[in-house]
Amino acid sequence: MEYPILTEEVWKTYGTVQAVRGLSLHVRPQSVYGFLGPNGAGKSTTIRLVLGLQRPDRGDVYLFGRILARERLTVLRRIGALVEAPSLYPHLTGRENLEIHRRLLNLQKRDIDEALATVDLTGAADRMVRSYSSGMKQRLGIAQALLGNPELLILDEPTNGLDPAGIHEIRELVRNLPAHRGVTVFLSSHLLSEIEQVATHLAIISSGELKFEGTRDDLRELSRPTIRVEVDDTERALALLTGLGFRARGHDGRIEIAPAPSSADFPNIEAPDINTILVGEGIRVSHLSLEHRSLEELFLDLTRSPDAREAAV
Numbered sequence: 001m002e003y004p005i006l007t008e009e010v011w012k013t014y015g016t017v018q019a020v021r022g023l024s025l026h027v028r029p030q031s032v033y034g035f036l037g038p039n040g041a042g043k044s045t046t047i048r049l050v051l052g053l054q055r056p057d058r059g060d061v062y063l064f065g066r067i068l069a070r071e072r073l074t075v076l077r078r079i080g081a082l083v084e085a086p087s088l089y090p091h092l093t094g095r096e097n098l099e100i101h102r103r104l105l106n107l108q109k110r111d112i113d114e115a116l117a118t119v120d121l122t123g124a125a126d127r128m129v130r131s132y133s134s135g136m137k138q139r140l141g142i143a144q145a146l147l148g149n150p151e152l153l154i155l156d157e158p159t160n161g162l163d164p165a166g167i168h169e170i171r172e173l174v175r176n177l178p179a180h181r182g183v184t185v186f187l188s189s190h191l192l193s194e195i196e197q198v199a200t201h202l203a204i205i206s207s208g209e210l211k212f213e214g215t216r217d218d219l220r221e222l223s224r225p226t227i228r229v230e231v232d233d234t235e236r237a238l239a240l241l242t243g244l245g246f247r248a249r250g251h252d253g254r255i256e257i258a259p260a261p262s263s264a265d266f267p268n269i270e271a272p273d274i275n276t277i278l279v280g281e282g283i284r285v286s287h288l289s290l291e292h293r294s295l296e297e298l299f300l301d302l303t304r305s306p307d308a309r310e311a312a313v
């Protein structure tokens with residue numbers, strides 16, 4: 001498979017700060033690839049590396065199977081990008097803004113009409129941009145990035161600062177781009193709730209490191225059930241459960257139980273089984289419940305610092 005974006009063990013350091021640490025990404029053709037992480041996780045640095053604005057200290061960036069450092073101009077012609085806010089002329093119309101870019105790229109006039117239709121701005125094309133809503137301006141910025149029919153579209157936080165209506169417009173647009181334009185979308189955001197609704201594949205990074213890469217279903221599989229139980233002898237219950245291969249933590253009679261990563265049999269073990277195990281050893285159980293982590297909770301767990309994860313245990 002020829003990945004539109006492939007990074008292999010990419011590192012980037014600024015002084016003493018390691019912004020990207022051994023990052024390996026695999027962006028599939030015609031996917032909406034959600035690139036997730038909290039602010040400061042290394043998302044913007046990664047985008048700069050992918051666009052050739054900076055070079056990695058170690059590792060390689062491949063675009064369409066070619067090493068970016070060797071064939072930068074060739075591969076970048078196949079990419080459109082909207083990073084931060086779009087650069088627009090408010091005293092010109094939407095169409096006139098696109099006309100400037102069309103001439104710079106030496107494209108056909110019909111490319112403007114196609115781009116406007118894709119972002120649903122045909123009816124507002126001849127209005128001054130200063131009269132556009134924030135969502136309309138963002139869609140016009142995406143139209144600029146789509147001029148020339150790129151094979152890869154990179155969007156960095158495209159819903160930042162938008163009201164709910166504008167967010168909905170961008171969400172619907174991004175979700176339909178691969179089918180309507182045959183383009184791969186690389187979508188950076190710090191909001192799982194937004195990415196989850198549009199992305200077919202996701203990557204989660206924290207402190208410059210990749211914490212997860214896969215489909216939405218793969219991410220949901222990580223959200224394994226947690227069993228919460230209250231007992232009369234915390235120390236003995238913890239020793240028993242950890243001896244059986246469970247990851248358990250607790251204090252003051254309250255225990256949280258999750259499967260060890262290697263415990264393939266855990267999905268077949270239900271809360272009543274835990275009750276039977278504990279009661280069978282003479283441990284009194286006063287409360288027991290099965291709870292599933294939300295994807296938001298999983299995201300927070302994956303991206304919190306190692307110190308914070310240790311403190312939570």
